[in-house]
Amino acid sequence: QVQLQQSGPGLVKPSQTLSLTCAISGDSVSSNIAAWNWIRQSPSRGLEWLGRTYYRSKWYNDYAVSVKSRITINPDTSKNQFSLQLNSVTPEDTAVYYCVRIEVAAYWYFDLWGRGTLVTVSS
Amino acid sequence: QSALTQPASVSGSPGQSITISCTGTSSDVGSHYLVSWYQQHPGKAPKLMISEVSKRPSGVSNRFSGSKSGNTASLTISGLQTEDEAHYYCCSYAGGTSVVFGGGTKLTVL
Numbered sequence: 001q002v003q004l005q006q007s008g009p010g011l012v013k014p015s016q017t018l019s020l021t022c023a024i025s026g027d028s029v030s031s032n033i034a035a036w037n038w039i040r041q042s043p044s045r046g047l048e049w050l051g052r053t054y055y056r057s058k059w060y061n062d063y064a065v066s067v068k069s070r071i072t073i074n075p076d077t078s079k080n081q082f083s084l085q086l087n088s089v090t091p092e093d094t095a096v097y098y099c100v101r102i103e104v105a106a107y108w109y110f111d112l113w114g115r116g117t118l119v120t121v122s123s
Numbered sequence: 124q125s126a127l128t129q130p131a132s133v134s135g136s137p138g139q140s141i142t143i144s145c146t147g148t149s150s151d152v153g154s155h156y157l158v159s160w161y162q163q164h165p166g167k168a169p170k171l172m173i174s175e176v177s178k179r180p181s182g183v184s185n186r187f188s189g190s191k192s193g194n195t196a197s198l199t200i201s202g203l204q205t206e207d208e209a210h211y212y213c214c215s216y217a218g219g220t221s222v223v224f225g226g227g228t229k230l231t232v233l
Contacts, residue, residue, distance in 0.1 A: 046126060047169070047212055047224040062220035098168055108216040109159040109174035116168050 002026035004099050004114035009013030012093075012121050018111040022114055029075045029082050030055045035105035038073060038084045041116075042095035053082055054105050089121045126216050127225035128192060129153065134231040140201040143228045145213030151223055153194040157216035160189055160198045163227075164209045172211075173198060200230070208232040 008020035022036070028038055035054035041047050051063035053073045063071050072085040086093060097119055101112040128146040135141040145152065145160075154177055158176045161169035170181055177220035186201045196215070197233065200207055213225040 022187070046226050047214075049222045064221070107175060108157045108214075108222055109171060110161070110169070111171045111174070111180060113168035113170070115170070 002101070002112055004112060005102065006097075006099055006114040006117045008117055008119075010118055010120060012089055012119060013123050014090055014121055015088055018084070018089050018097075018119055018121070019082055019091060020084045020097055020099070020117055020119070022083070023079065023081040024101075025063055025080075027101070028076055028104075029080050031055075032056060035102040036073075036075070036082045037100045037102060037110065037115075039098045039100050039110070040093075040095040041098070044092075045095070049082070050086075050096075052102070091121050093119070094121045095119060124177060125223070127223055128132070128227040129211075129213060129228045131226075132229045132231065134233055135200075135203045136233050137203050137205060139203050139205060141230065143198045143200075143211055143213075143230070145215075147196070147197040147215055147223070148194055149213040150197050151217040152191065155216045155218070156191070158189070158191055158196040158211060159214045160187075160196075161214065162207075162209045163212065174225060197215045202233050205232050213218050 003025045005023040012018045036037045037052040038050040070087045075082045096116045098116045099114040100110045103111040161171040163169045176191045177189040188199045210227045212227045217223045
């Protein structure tokens with residue numbers, strides 16, 4: 001059974017970097033089929049796809065235009081996990097952050113979700 | 124791109140059928156068969172209910188069905204049960220590397 005286990009701090013100060021990690025069990029971050037995503041949810045912005053990483057002979061990343069200048073998603077093959085870094089955060093970045101799998105990268109449906117991490121941006 | 128448009132709320136009685144609409148544009152819902160639907164109970168992560176407009180993942184009840192016409196996708200739940208009470212979100216591929224979600228619909232089972 002595939003599971004995604006999220007970890008990371010729930011409180012980040014304004015202007016600092018938000019960092020979360022998603023450990024994968026039952027699948028591989030190096031899968032040639034899947035893509036590994038971060039999605040966030042807030043009352044003001046609803047569900048918002050942030051970006052993804054996937055492997056097809058080499059690593060690729062796609063990022064949402066809204067966060068492209070501030071986001072990095074990295075795979076860690078040694079630990080079978082992937083991470084999110086979001087720089088220069090503001091209170092607008094307060095949200096529940098989910099790591100999510102797209103089972104087949106080309107089909108853009110999110111079939112497996114982590115439990116979510118509430119991240120609050122506040123001093 | 125703008126969020127897909129869903130009704131804020133719908134309601135129905137146990138055993139009845141309801142339909143939730145999801146209206147987009149010719150750039151997203153209207154031009155791709157990559158529409159999906161998610162169920163979210165309070166405090167839980169969303170759960171995939173429908174992929175590729177009308178495909179049900181393994182384990183999802185056949186009471187859930189999806190369809191699309193033009194720029195509008197729809198989720199129909201038949202034989203409503205109390206456990207169906209939740210928020211429902213639609214999602215569509217919007218070309219390139221972009222995807223857009225609906226604002227969500229709260230389903231109340233009366």
